[in-house]
Amino acid sequence: MIDQAKQLREKMLQKSSKKPSRQTRVIAVTSGKGGVGKSNFALNFALSLTEQKKKVLIFDVDLGFANIDVLLGRSPEESIATLLDKDLSIWDIIEEGPKGLQFISGGTGFDEMFRLDETKMNKFFHEMSQLQGSVDYIILDTGAGLSYENMRFILAADDVILVTTPEPTSITDAYSVVKMVQAKDPNVHMALVVNQCTSDNEARATAENFKHVTAKFLNKEIGLLGSIPHDAIVPSAVKRQVPFVLAYPNSQAAHAMKKLAHGYLKLPVPYKLGLKGFLLKILFK
Ligand SMILES: Nc1ncnc2c1ncn2[C@@H]1O[C@H](COP(=O)(O)OP(=O)(O)O)[C@@H](O)[C@H]1O
Ligand SMILES: [Mg+2]
Known part of the structure; x- marks a missing residue:
């Protein structure tokens, strides 16, 4: 275990030393309602970002229903808690994980991280900070609500x-999230993904409606990042415990995901604080 960790560290440092100016962006994936497809x-x-030559780490911070490990068919022994x-x-x-994807599990008891004593807080900050510059993106799979x-x-991430x-219950819950975020910080950058749509038109209509309502009532412009169709291969991939872009690379859902990731990389999203800013905000604010 120790040797493996040393190798991984050296590998990541080597990669990062080629690109010393790499910025590590933190992206929070969230939703209002649970079960909409956030973890998938x-x-x-x-x-899909790793397929486009990005170094990505996924950090499972869904405190109640962490399941990235299950979707990957893995049962990691270590976690932030350990x-x-x-x-x-x-x-x-x-x-x-597959394709060089890195993965950190929150672990049971991870929710205590907001009530850590000073020594543990410093340790968490110090250890997490070492990832700065070694990956391009840290993706947080958050809980719902x-x-x-x-x-x-959400408030600490560079991008949400x-x-x-398209279901109204999911949309109204998403609206509640935007409302609360707006009340706390109107500068949070947010984009919408419509998952499980039955057509592009349905996704567009859902997004247009959402954009209109958040602009009118919350003074917040939220654009559509992309949509993923409802596709029976998604639950099949979940059952196989293989991510659907790998298990069914030619499916509609996989094509849509690749297109979405490609579009994401072209977006001029402002880099705010990066990993250190994120850590300072979640720990000390
Ligand atoms: N695009 C999709 N098409 C069909 N089923 C989907 C799709 N996205 C997610 N699902 C299904 O929805 C359920 C919830 O997905 P999950 O990613 O665990 O949601 P969350 O993390 O939001 O709770 C799973 O059973 C999954 O198979
Ligand atoms: Mg989930």
């Missing part, structure tokens, strides 16, 4: 991807 989106989006409890380094708790913890993650389905 976060994981397959992350993999990093703090045992004397481990960040390199000991990173799992290597308006919990205190979720808001902290809000996932909804």
